[in-house]
Amino acid sequence: MIKFKYYGHACFLLETDNEKLLFDPFLTGNPVASISADEVKCDYILLTHAHGDHYGDATQIAQKTGAKVISTPEVLTKLPSDYENVHGMNLGGSFTFPFGIVTMVPALHSAGVEGGIPCGFVIKFNDDTVVYFAGDTALFSDMALIGEKQQIDYAILPIGSNYTMDAKDAAKAVQLLNAKHAIPVHYNTWPVIAENPEAFKSYAESISHASVDIVPVGSSLDLVK
Known part of the structure; x- marks a missing residue:
């Protein structure tokens, strides 16, 4: 079983029996962390883009834990040049890691690093649980294609608006993805991304x-297929 641990904003951990995957580790300076x-303890760090509220403490945590960092080549250049435990990917690519298959998918956003692009991740774990993390993104119609290709059990989506989808667009994303479950993130960190998750829940489920x-x-959820 996969456990989701929410650390605040867009930072969370997915934990299997053997590995800990940390996503977008913005903790220092995060008022709700x-x-x-x-x-933090982790074996992998997955980065969707290089904005400070997503790249965050990636360098510090990587150096402390020795975690393998997975992202686009441009984002990986932010790590110290002597940090070699990295795996670069790009949109449409998949790679099999010990915990399962990671596919890098598009996101509509800016990248936070020159020449870079933002991304999301679809992870098919070894127990066949499929998790999609959209990263920071606007709503886009090809989410339907992502959902068609991958039978998504859990979609982790931003809902805070201003920088990303709002709750209504995120609900539409759930519909396009044909996901079985959805988890909202990236809201209520600051007033500019204030959002009511209950409104998202109500509309998405409708x-x-x-x-x-x-x-x-600060809470956890067991991801049940």
């Missing part, structure tokens, strides 16, 4: 077959 960078799991910061 439930854990400090020094406390227009899709998904159930929405609102996970409070």
Whole structure:
């Protein structure tokens, strides 16, 4: 079983029986973070783009833990040149890691690094649980294609608006993805991305077959197929 641990903003951990995958580790300076960078334990760090509220403490955590960092080549250049435990990918590519298959998919956003592009990740774990993390993105119609190719069990989506989709567009994304479950992130960190997750839950469940799991910061959820 995969466990989702929400650390705040767009930072979370997916934990299997053997590996810990950390996503977009913005902790230092995050006003709602439930854990400090020094406390994090992980085997992999997956980065959707290089904005400070996503790249965050990636360098510090990587150097402390020795985690393998997975991202686009441009984002990986932000790491120290002597840090070699990296795996570069690009849109449409897949790679099999010990925990399962990672596919890098598009996101509509800016990248935070010169020449770079933002991305999302679809992960098919060894127990066949499929998790999609959209990263920061606008709603786009090819989400339907992502959902068609991958039978998504859990879609982790930003809902805070201003920089990303709002709750209504994120609900439409759930519908396009044909996901079984959805988890909202990237909201209420600052007033500019204030959003009511209950409104997202209500609307998403009214227009899709998904159930929405609102996970409070600092809490965990077992991902059940």
